[in-house]
Amino acid sequence: MILFDYARRNIRLHWFRSFLAVIGIVIGVVAISSMGVLGNSLVLSVSESLTTVGDTIVVYPQSGGGPMGGGGTTALRITPRQVDEITRSVGTNIVIPVHTGADRVIVGSENRAASLYGMDPADIPEILDLEDGIFLRSTTGAMAGKRLAEEFDLNVGSTVRIGEDGERVRIVGILKERGIGFDINPDYALVVSDRWFESTYGEEGYNLVVVKVQNLEEIDSVTTAIEDALNRRTDVVTVLDTRMVLQTILDAFNSISTFTTAIGGISLIVAGVSILNVMMMSVTERTREIGIIRSIGAKRREVMRIFLYEALVLGLIGSGIGGVLSFGGAYLAVSVMLQSTTYLFVPSSLVYILYGMLFGIGTSLLSGLYPAWRAANLNPIEALRHD
Amino acid sequence: MEKGVNSTGEGGNPLIRLDSVTKVYPLPAGDVTAIDRLSLEVERGDFVAVMGVSGSGKSTLLNLIGCLDVPTSGDLYLNGVNIRDLADDPLTELRRDTIGFVFQQFNLIPLLTAYENVEFPLILAQGGNGGPVREEIVNRCRAVLASVGLDESLATHKPSELSGGQQQRVAIARALVNDPDILLCDEPTGNLDTRTGTTIMELLAQMNRGGKTIIMVTHDPRVAGYARRRIELVDGRLA
Numbered sequence: 001m002i003l004f005d006y007a008r009r010n011i012r013l014h015w016f017r018s019f020l021a022v023i024g025i026v027i028g029v030v031a032i033s034s035m036g037v038l039g040n041s042l043v044l045s046v047s048e049s050l051t052t053v054g055d056t057i058v059v060y061p062q063s064g065g066g067p068m069g070g071g072g073t074t075a076l077r078i079t080p081r082q083v084d085e086i087t088r089s090v091g092t093n094i095v096i097p098v099h100t101g102a103d104r105v106i107v108g109s110e111n112r113a114a115s116l117y118g119m120d121p122a123d124i125p126e127i128l129d130l131e132d133g134i135f136l137r138s139t140t141g142a143m144a145g146k147r148l149a150e151e152f153d154l155n156v157g158s159t160v161r162i163g164e165d166g167e168r169v170r171i172v173g174i175l176k177e178r179g180i181g182f183d184i185n186p187d188y189a190l191v192v193s194d195r196w197f198e199s200t201y202g203e204e205g206y207n208l209v210v211v212k213v214q215n216l217e218e219i220d221s222v223t224t225a226i227e228d229a230l231n232r233r234t235d236v237v238t239v240l241d242t243r244m245v246l247q248t249i250l251d252a253f254n255s256i257s258t259f260t261t262a263i264g265g266i267s268l269i270v271a272g273v274s275i276l277n278v279m280m281m282s283v284t285e286r287t288r289e290i291g292i293i294r295s296i297g298a299k300r301r302e303v304m305r306i307f308l309y310e311a312l313v314l315g316l317i318g319s320g321i322g323g324v325l326s327f328g329g330a331y332l333a334v335s336v337m338l339q340s341t342t343y344l345f346v347p348s349s350l351v352y353i354l355y356g357m358l359f360g361i362g363t364s365l366l367s368g369l370y371p372a373w374r375a376a377n378l379n380p381i382e383a384l385r386h387d
Numbered sequence: 388m389e390k391g392v393n394s395t396g397e398g399g400n401p402l403i404r405l406d407s408v409t410k411v412y413p414l415p416a417g418d419v420t421a422i423d424r425l426s427l428e429v430e431r432g433d434f435v436a437v438m439g440v441s442g443s444g445k446s447t448l449l450n451l452i453g454c455l456d457v458p459t460s461g462d463l464y465l466n467g468v469n470i471r472d473l474a475d476d477p478l479t480e481l482r483r484d485t486i487g488f489v490f491q492q493f494n495l496i497p498l499l500t501a502y503e504n505v506e507f508p509l510i511l512a513q514g515g516n517g518g519p520v521r522e523e524i525v526n527r528c529r530a531v532l533a534s535v536g537l538d539e540s541l542a543t544h545k546p547s548e549l550s551g552g553q554q555q556r557v558a559i560a561r562a563l564v565n566d567p568d569i570l571l572c573d574e575p576t577g578n579l580d581t582r583t584g585t586t587i588m589e590l591l592a593q594m595n596r597g598g599k600t601i602i603m604v605t606h607d608p609r610v611a612g613y614a615r616r617r618i619e620l621v622d623g624r625l626a
Contacts (some may be wrong), residue, residue: 002503002510009498292494295455296508296561297483299476380455384494 003302007309010282018314021278024271025318026325030358031264033326037334039257041343047246048179055216056127057223058240059086059230060184060208077205078237082230086209089229090222093213096123097206098184099197105190106161107152114148115189116162118197126212128186132156133173138359139195142169162190166200182242182296183210201320219243225332238287258369261352268359272367273313279307279371290375300376307375311368312361319360400467400601402568403429403452408461408624410447421447422452423623424461429602431568432537436614437604444623445604446573451572452602454482466568483512487562489591491574493554495546501557502528502542509564531560535590552583559590563599570594576610588613 011018061076078097080201081316104111116386121136124143133156136143142162144154149171153359154160159169175186197203211226213219226239283290290303330353334344343349399407411421419443429435437445450456451463454470457478463470465485470478488494495504505528532542537555546554549625555575562570572591576584590614593603619626 002507004495006498014499288494289496293495293507294479295453295482295488295494297511297565299479299481299511302511381450383480384490 003306004309004313007306008313011310011313014278014282017278017281018340021086021271021274021314022318022321023266024274025315026322026363028264028268028271028363029319029322029356030325030329031267032261032359033264033322033353033356034329034333035264036257036355037330037344037349038337039253039260040349040352042336043250043253043257044343044346044348045338045340047250054123055213055219055321056183056242057211057213057219058208058239058242059226060210060240061205061320062235062238069173077203077207078209079205081205082237082336083209085229086211086226089225089327089343090211090213091216091221091225093211094123094126096120096126096210096212097194098208098210099194099203100184100207101197101201101203103163103166105148105152106164107158110152112151117184117186117189117191118194118196118203119191120194124191127183127210128178128191129176129298131174131176133148133171135173136191136193137172140169141172141193143173143175143186143191144171145175145189146193147187149174151188160190162200169196176191182240182245183208199379203356264356265359268363271318271360272363275311275364276371278314279311279368280374282310283307283371283375286375287378287383287386290378291380292385294378294380295384304372304376308365308368311364312373315361315364318364319357322360323353323357326356364377396485397572400464401428402431402433402466403602404462404464406462406464407462408451408458410444410451410456411459413574421623422458423449425620425624426461427618427625431600432595434536434592434601434615435603436611436617437602437620438606438611438617439620439626440609442524445620447623448620449571449573449602449604453486453488454478454554465516475596482549483508484565485568487563487565487567489555489558489570489572489575491577493546493558493578495548495554495557495561500543500545501537501549501553502532502558504546505532505560505564508561514566528560528564531564532557534563535560550583551579553584553585555579555587559587559594563594568600570599570601574605575603576605576607584610598611619621 006007039052059078061078083097096119099116101116102113102120103116105114121138125135131146133143142160144152144160148154152160152175154171156171156173159168160171161168169190169192175191177187178185179187211222213222223239223241226237230237293303293306330344330349331341334341390485405425405427407426408422409420409424412419412421423444425448430483438447439445447456451458452465454465457471465481468481471483473481495501496507501509509527510522511526529539529574532539537553537556537560541549541553546557549557570591575591576587579587588610591601591603603610603614611617
């Protein structure tokens, strides 16, 4: 322990420059931890707002529609015959063809554009949950998405007019909030029957087909079966495994998170240079002392240990203070960027503070490595002659 | 020059034997031969004063015997071990366990107390930490500090709080703490007043009488008078 104590005393002797070096580590740790926590909170909040649709395959026409819906004006459609082919290829799994579109929705004096989904009433309970009222049973009537209902102050029994000159439709049920989905997004939409949609807009084909897979292990084989059934000669439809889309989006956010953390890491590199500088000064000033230590029997690695202990002490102090301040930094960053601190105190976020502290200690040790090596390899005779 | 007649090293060999040792320092202006084909034997318990003008090779000889440097050519045996064959770690271990240095400028570590300065080589010998033999270390350090006559109350003082004589006593205690065979003293009284210098020399003579082999570099004939024999170097050779 004398070697450690000796290193600690030297830091205390040169407390001001040690303090400046520690500040660098503190800033680096706070930056890297805060950015890490912010990035992770971002990923978590995005994951939360995306509906988990791991059991869903979405089929939409090549170059038409799109996974997020809203393709009412797109000419390409999935024909009823193609829907039959899909149904045949997926076996017992549930196939839900969906019309998507948009129109004016008028309630009293309020008149706004909203999304419309047309589905077979029997299919609606398969992918949507009910908040209030009942599911659609007939060709007339509509169900309102939760957010749309809130905006228009709609209740079960309210009537809305769809289109400027369109007919009045009664709301039979309010849907549970679903979040952003890869198939349909009914929160700001009205869900009507497919028959009503087709008769009103004269649509024959579907904008997308949702396939609910009952056994998750079959997802890959079902995807391939649909591809084989419809894309034999040319690519007619795009078959989307929603797990992959979710993964792609999360990967993108993780990349952003890594990038911001790396920016925080730059400040840690600057701190490392500062430690290197302090340690080099220490080696130069204590050259004679190193000669004495060597002459009384210290091996090279023991001299190296003394200097690495110094770097370690600086790293521990800086990382300790930085770790504590990181809570504040992360709280501030998350509050400002996400307006919510829900994801701050979860293990996957807090672990970034631990990473930040470990990086701080690691950077400090790494920066001390060269000065320590130099000290250890000084010629003892020349070191003893040094003034 | 007088030849010391004392007991020999282990196995009948002299404790220190230089066999045609040469030390050359390569410099940009040309090689400098500090020690030139020097042969010398020092028996266990001897007290040798090495004299000579500046640049005669006294310090180089001390550094070679102290394992701080290795010969360019020739063989140097300590306790029968040829130091030319040793890598840095075994050389350091040999220095730590066999040699104690006493310097003109005391060379105590300013950050450590007198006690800690003495303790340092002992802890290095234990592998870098006080560990399980802590009590043994404390007893040994106290005994050594007492043997050099340093007041116990001064043990907690930093070197800067001690007089020159007190610092040199601490330095001698540090040199003795690992119970080395050899004490190498480089102008041990050079920074002390005459009275303190005399006390220190009497302390060294006492150590020698206790069995320590001492090799001492000095310019001062009065100090050299404490030695059992003197050698003089001229241009890296025995005069």
